[in-house]
Amino acid sequence: MSIRVVVVEDEPIAARAHASYLARLDGFEVVGAAPSCAEALRVIARQEPDLVLLDMRLPDGHGLELLHRMRAGGQFCDVIAVTSVRDVEVVRRAMAMGITHYLIKPFTFDVFQTKLENYRAYRSHLHQTGRTVPDAVAQSDVDQLFGLRSSAHGLSSTPKGISTDTLQAVTQLLASAEGGLSASEVARAVGTSRVTARRYLEHLAQTGFADRRERYGHAGRPEVEYLRHGS
Template identity: 45%
Template structure:
């Protein structure tokens, strides 16, 4: 189980977030904290794997709490959950190495997707000696994934692009639009739009599989 600490000064919001997390398989909430100081204390005593951190706390700005966590030697991951849309806050979160940045308000599906992606990344076996591609992936800069969706065409969402990128990277072989749609939970037409975007931007390759009848099937593979 992945142990989670929820940090939010609003009691009702924290309870909702706790309920969301506990609906996702493989995750358990080990505590909640309304302030930065209490978050630091609970991280020390509970040793969570992941902290869901609001930035607007009554005693500190959330990113300052991350700095204090690292200074204290805590290595737990941090997923920011906040209403802060300012570019400086986002850039600061990136510099602090947070694993995600989710804007309030959000749905259960929004958080579930990010938790599942986090769990998949956490479970990935990197081995002892790595190739450059594996190193790039470990640093969150795979050719298909978070770094590949910084600038998306109109009508495509970052969240769905991340999910499609994950499905494409984790496919044991090539992936069709239909298989991608089933894995991500979107329509085949939408899946193909994202897959073709990855091909057009150089993050994926496409091949044709010919059957006995009909059009050849387009199969996609992450570069």
């Protein structure tokens, strides 16, 4: 059975990107989308999803306000925040209100995939536990469920030699750049060697976040530059 998802996102490009990412994963089905709090409440009430991907900045209110109204209305589906909001107080309140994970934009498909697959494993085990232990769970069952749920909060696994902090810095640099950047330019901006910068850029290219292209205009061999996919 697929996990039914509603995407709440006011930026059309981002909403389509989230939906396309979900389409690449097994076990997920997008059943609705909404660009505002008001529309989200209607779509969620109608579709009764298992999971909501929730932006924090919406044109008619804050994501946490929407979450509060959902809970007050009896909607207890799981929620993953997908947002550029980095305020510590917002993160703290989101966790206190039971948000399953807080995913900061921009991110690669790899990061998205890890979080959603962790969540899917948690849902699958929860469902299986409910079938095999219908009346009362043992402590070991509860510990395993909470362990799986907590894994959705942890940092995604990255390949050997890839630091999460540096990857985030390079990702943000490409996302905000007006054009393509070479490994040398990225190295200067984030304070690494050219070889290290190229390793991170190649990782982003392999995971679908970045595109490669040749830069002409200088003597000698053309230089490879990297830009955010679709730019």
